[in-house]
Amino acid sequence: MEELETRTRRASPLPVEERRREIARATVPLIVAHGSDVTTRQIAQASGVAEGTLFRVFDDKDAIIDAAVEEFLDPEPFREALRRIDASLPLELKIRIVLDRFEDRFTGIFGVFASLGGRPRPPAQANVEVVVGIFEDLLRPELDRLRVPPATVFGFVRLVAFASTMPHFGGTTGLDTAQLAALVVHGIEKGNPAC
Structure with missing residues (x-):
């Protein structure tokens, strides 16, 4: 039965x-x-x-x-994952978590589109201002330590995460997320020599 x-x-x-x-x-x-x-x-x-x-x-x-x-491709779950990061965490840890989120996102996108071959991509809903706003909230406790505004930090993080997840490039750098986070943090903090 x-x-x-x-x-x-x-x-x-x-x-x-x-x-x-x-x-x-x-x-x-x-x-x-x-x-x-x-x-x-x-x-x-x-x-x-x-x-x-x-x-x-x-x-x-x-x-x-x-x-x-x-x-x-809906960006809202990704944005929500960024919003859930605790702004009171140490700067380097926050950047590492953000890099992890971006790398997961880019790896997934590359995987989906590689699997579908030449299938056209639906129109993107790129609303960068929303993510920049999330970065502003996340970095608010460290604004006095930063030599660049949160929008620039977003640009750095996105670029580093994108490059590190490129299928033909990312695996050859030998850099893990902690090393990449340190690179970003030392590039955005005041008092560190310019890269």
Whole structure:
């Protein structure tokens, strides 16, 4: 009886937009693993729904992949991860955590797009001012120690994280996040010689 209940159990009903989001989120790791060769059966299994459910909320597999990429590129979860960093932490530790967050983000983006080959990227929602505002809040306790404004610190961190995660470059530097954080901090603090 229990086995029969398990086999016939269906995904709990959700509003269409929420179901689309759940399916899109479950599809991202499959895209990294299989690229556009991912099957709708794999997507349904990862999403915990029947294959038919996929096509009640999406037109076709390409629409699912597009939604997954769009969901993955949504900057808000990344911004929220930055907002959760404790501003009272030591400067070098904060920069290290920020670098980790950026490196995770860039590595994921490179992985998704490498898996999809030449598939066009959805329009970006680049609102740099939001992240600069997060940096201003995060660095407020150290503003008197910095020789550059938080917007410039953001630029340094983004550039270092991007370069360190480039698939053909990042692995050859031999620098870990702690070393990169020290490099950034010693470049932005007053009293350190200019690099």
